[in-house]
Amino acid sequence: MKEKMEVSSNPHIRSKDSTDNIMLSVVIALMPATLFGVWNFGWYAALLIVVTVFTAVLSEHIFCKICKKPSTVRDMSAVVTGLLLALNLPPHFPLWMASLGAVFAIVVVKMLFGGLGQNFMNPALGARCFLMISFARYMTDFTCDAYTQATPLTAMKAGQSVNVLDMVIGRTGGTIGETSMIAIVLGACFLIALGVIDLKIPGLYLASFAVFLTVFGGHGFDVSFISAHLAGGGLMLGAFFMATDYATRPITKNGQYIYGILLGVLTGIFRLYGPGAEGVSYAIIIGNLLVPLIEKISLPKAFGKGGENA
């Protein structure tokens, strides 16, 4: 009886949400984009995804064993990291490079900083940039059996016209998971419906990016130009699945607004003025690095503090 009457310390409210559940729902939400990528680019894309996910999970398990810690593989976060990384790779990327990227994402970006929740940077994006700098030639080679022309963003940068409808459906060249806007938004709607992510960061990200393009893009309010930029490249994947990463986004509400706007502006700068056509991954990584500062300035005042007479 005594045990039942005793009040434990807070928190008292329990939720069914757990890391495993959330990660599993993210994996499910990524399935439309994954399946579309495999259908679009063929069997090699499927092999690439399987190898990357497998390496990510294996490296997390081995790292935990080497450090003599309980294996954290069961929380599914390594699966999400591996899957996101694979979706960010060109369809004919060599398998050994993809594995190296997965090991880098898990061991260097995530585990060395203390594992899930302690990483200061999105592991999949960190690995993508690592691969981008290491093997630039392979990371920007999007030619495959189905698509031999440049990606829509590169074509736009070169001043060519693009078919926006194809970009929305996803029948273009690009990385495995980024091409289909419809598939990504489908998965994102699933996550929003479950309450895993909300629209604060992605909404502000896309809106501020669109505003930036309208002001600085040189086309004025040109719907086809802006919608092509919104549908092209990794913007949708980045906005819904990477910018919203729990570990690397700001915790505070105001901080999340600042973060979303910052990402939109940075992506706009990189896409319009940068040397490459794409800028989402670098924008999100720089955003990740600024998160501690954003949280510092957006910390809400505690109740009773900060009034006029404080």
Place this chain on the structure above:
Amino acid sequence: MKQCMERLYNGLIKENPTFVLMLGMCPTLAVTTSAINGLGMGLSTMVVLALSNFLISALRKVIPDKVRIPAYIVIIATFVTLVELLLHAYIPVLHESLGIYISLIVVNCIILGRAEAYASKNKILPSLFDGIGMGLGFTMALTLIGLVREFLGAGTLFGFSGADLYGTPLPELLIGLVERWLDPNSSNETVRFFYKLLTDEIASFTPMGIMILAPGAFFVLAVLTAIQNVMKERGKAKGKDVSKIQSGCNSDCMNCSDSGCAKRLIEPEELDSEEVCDFDDLFDDENPGEEEAADE
């Protein structure tokens, strides 16, 4: 000679300036893009370090305490200028690839650190060997980092690639191996499929460009330091005295000569013994021959 050998060991292993003391990080990170660059930088620093230690130790009773740092810098800068001009004249390639970092040896904290912590308090020959030991430790660390970075980032070792050693590049050798097992013209579709998969993988073997860029330096330095720390932890677990592996620095530079590493270096009984290489008294000694015999 015992103390001199101890100095060499100290600089190379016990108080390795790069891996243990974490000094001189600027050249360590900047010039180690290849093993040759690391070796060149390390040796240039070693020459300056040994000579400046030698001269500062010789002048330690002449230099007034209040202006000792400017005096040290003048001495160090003199030797750096000498080394730079010599490099420019005789090894212009190395001079070009090291660039500004040769001049920056002047402000290398290892050199000023050894001048302040050791050479200004000790006799000439131990100071000279302290400089050589520290320089060798620095050279070893830089060459090691350069070796790893060059191997991963450019696929060569000291500028030699696999093609130089075996005649054929490594990917071609591996493809030849694959052909032994899988026949590219086989009638079996699965065999041809795996042949294509494997050879495509092998043909994509390229060095990781990031390793010869700035981030690569941090990765390699961190991994090498981590390996050293693991060895230290293992030693601690076995009950060895790890203070010998880690530096003797107690982070109290003001009282270093009383309680820190500088004190440990001057063992009283060693000073009295005949084995100490005492070059200092050579100048006013009436019978230098006897002194040299004692050294040997």
